[in-house]
Amino acid sequence: MAKNNSPHKTTARNHRQSRTKFTEDQLNILIKAFNQTPYPGDATKEKLALEINTEESRIQIWFQNRRARHQVQKRSKPEKHLEASQDQDHPEEKIHGRADRRCRTSYTSSQLHTLITAFTKNPYPGINSREQLAKEIGVPESRVQIWFQNRRSRFYVQKKGELDEPLEQK
């Protein structure tokens, strides 16, 4: 599936967010939460963020990575997994998680104008640019990151469509 084959991938990593180092206590809390549900809802993520004093976006990333590693381990050792897992695939949590989605952010035309202008200058803003943009339009940095992800995706799909068009006409 996803490959980092973008021509922008070098600029994308100019300014990453600095690596978070979770303490043992923080990890214990996260692992416990993961065992309860690998698909926490927005409220749970907020609660965890407060509990371990970090940003909600860090919680989201941690759960993403944890699920990924969990899947890899499951494939390599189907009978015996991570220490963290009681593991029944938690389908019900997944459904519950969806019910507890973050509220949809609706951007004003001026916010969108700012974002689009930034996107045309650089579709892969680093952490500093994202934070600056977030401050400027008054939304969390994580929302700016999501907006750029979606924008890039749809931009590539659109471009691909434009390239395919002449072939279809033939």
Add this chain to the structure above:
DNA sequence: TTGCTAACCTAATCACCTC
């Protein structure tokens, strides 16, 4: 140098809103 893992990416999909 290597293994682990946070940060980040794309692609697909879901969910909600507007027309």
Add this chain to the structure above:
DNA sequence: GAGGTGATTAGGTTAGCAA
């Protein structure tokens, strides 16, 4: 319903850091 778009997911890559 269709189209647009924000949110979430899986699964892959990149890069920082400890051993």
